[in-house]
Amino acid sequence: MKVTFLGTGTSQGVPVIACECRVCVSDHKKDQRLRSSLLIETETTTVVIDSGPDFRQQMLASGIKKLDGILYTHSHKDHLAGLDDVRAFNHLQQKPAELYASAATQHAIKQEFAYIFQRKDYPGVPQVNLNTIDKNSRICIGDIDIDVIEVMHHQMPVLGFRFRDFTYITDANFIAPAEVAKIAGSKYLVLNALRREQHISHFTLSEALAIASTIQADQTYFTHISHQMGLHHEVQNELPASVNLAYDMLSLEI
Numbered sequence: 093m094k095v096t097f098l099g100t101g102t103s104q105g106v107p108v109i110a111c112e113c114r115v116c117v118s119d120h121k122k123d124q125r126l127r128s129s130l131l132i133e134t135e136t137t138t139v140v141i142d143s144g145p146d147f148r149q150q151m152l153a154s155g156i157k158k159l160d161g162i163l164y165t166h167s168h169k170d171h172l173a174g175l176d177d178v179r180a181f182n183h184l185q186q187k188p189a190e191l192y193a194s195a196a197t198q199h200a201i202k203q204e205f206a207y208i209f210q211r212k213d214y215p216g217v218p219q220v221n222l223n224t225i226d227k228n229s230r231i232c233i234g235d236i237d238i239d240v241i242e243v244m245h246h247q248m249p250v251l252g253f254r255f256r257d258f259t260y261i262t263d264a265n266f267i268a269p270a271e272v273a274k275i276a277g278s279k280y281l282v283l284n285a286l287r288r289e290q291h292i293s294h295f296t297l298s299e300a301l302a303i304a305s306t307i308q309a310d311q312t313y314f315t316h317i318s319h320q321m322g323l324h325h326e327v328q329n330e331l332p333a334s335v336n337l338a339y340d341m342l343s344l345e346i
Contacts, residue, residue, distance in 0.1 A: 093236070093346040094133045095258060095280075098140070098150035100338045101125025102286060102318040103170035105146070115319040122324035122339040126150060127170045128262050128316045130282070132255055137234025139163060141253065141260060147174025153341065158185065161233040163225075164193035165262055166250040167200035175205055179218045188219035192231065194251060198222050225251065227271070241274050243267045246293035254278065258346050259309075262316045265293050267303065280346060281309035282338065284316035297321065304335055313338040 099105075106125040107116035115123050127144035131154055138156060141163045159181045165171055178189040193201065201222070202209055208218050225231060227242035227249075241252035243264035252261040252271075257279035261267070264284055267275075275281065285300035294316065295303065304312040312335045321327055321337075328337050 093256065093258070094343060095255075095346060096131040096133070096154060096343045097313075097315065097338045097340060098129040098131050098154060099126030099144065099146055100315045100317055100340055100342075101127055102316055103127065103168065104318075106317070106319045108319050111319060113319055115321075115323055118323060120324065122337075124340065125317060126340055128284075129171075130260055131156070132236060134235050137236050139233050139236060139238075141165065142171040143174040143178070144170045145173040148177045151177070151180070159189060161190040161192055163238070163251075163253055164191065164197045165252065166194075166245060166248060167197040168263070171263070172197075172200065172204065175201065175220075176218055178220065179216060182219045188221045190221050190223060190233070192223045192225050192233075194226055194249070195224055196249070198224065227251070239274060241267075241271050243271060248293075256346065258282075258344075263294065265291070265295055265299070272306065275307055278307060279310045280344065281307050281312045282315055283312060285314035285321070285337075286316060287318045287320035288322075289320065297327075301331075301335065310334065311336065313342075 126146040130141040132139045137160050138158050139161045143162055225240050227240055229240040231238050239254040243250050243252055244266040245263045250263045259275045259278040260282045262284045283300050284295055285297050286294035288297050315338045324337055
């Protein structure tokens with residue numbers, strides 16, 4: 093299984109519009125972050141987590157020609173806004189896109205993309221199938237088995253996903269003990285780490301490091317990183333050997 097970080101940035105991306113901080117003006121590729129998303133591939137199956145505003149750009153960059161499913165973590169715009177571009181896969185594959193989301197996220201999809209569900213016969217409208225999942229779900233897409241994990245994003249439940257020994261968590265600031273137990277034993281852990289300063293709904297760098305220390309994965313990767321975190325190479329030099337700042341288009345063979 094191969095996983096690729098399609099985006100590792102926070103809701104505004106990096107650089108942030110009109111910002112002149114040293115991260116936003118950096119010309120290093122690892123300091124330039126699209127909105128957070130992940131690609132999972134086997135020889136026969138392709139799955140993406142979230143379709144944010146940069147979905148089209150991310151699909152072009154990764155060269156994907158087939159999509160077997162999109163898993164949604166939650167309904168915030170930076171994880172949902174690019175859904176319309178599944179039309180390309182409808183055309184290529186001649187079938188609806190399979191979307192896997194909680195009931196709350198499906199409600200947001202139906203509100204924000206109402207035209208998808210109003211005129212099925214209108215040419216060019218995205219074709220989708222909605223599949224309901226929650227923290228108790230265990231699903232299979234192609235040859236990929238997926239366990240669902242629930243974390244909290246302040247007061248909003250967010251879904252994380254475990255694929256074999258790989259676990260992906262984003263937009264969290266609390267993980268209940270029962271959900272931590274689902275993550276235990278992961279060899280690879282992806283976790284959000286927004287910045288150093290306290291935040292109402294995201295783990296800080298120190299909080300993410302504490303979770304990583306609890307899980308004890310062989311390798312931990314931080315994502316959903318804001319420009320406030322600092323330059324990639326400087327932050328990376330502060331981290332333990334088993335912990336890494338992820339960056340866009342980083343690929344791992346699992």
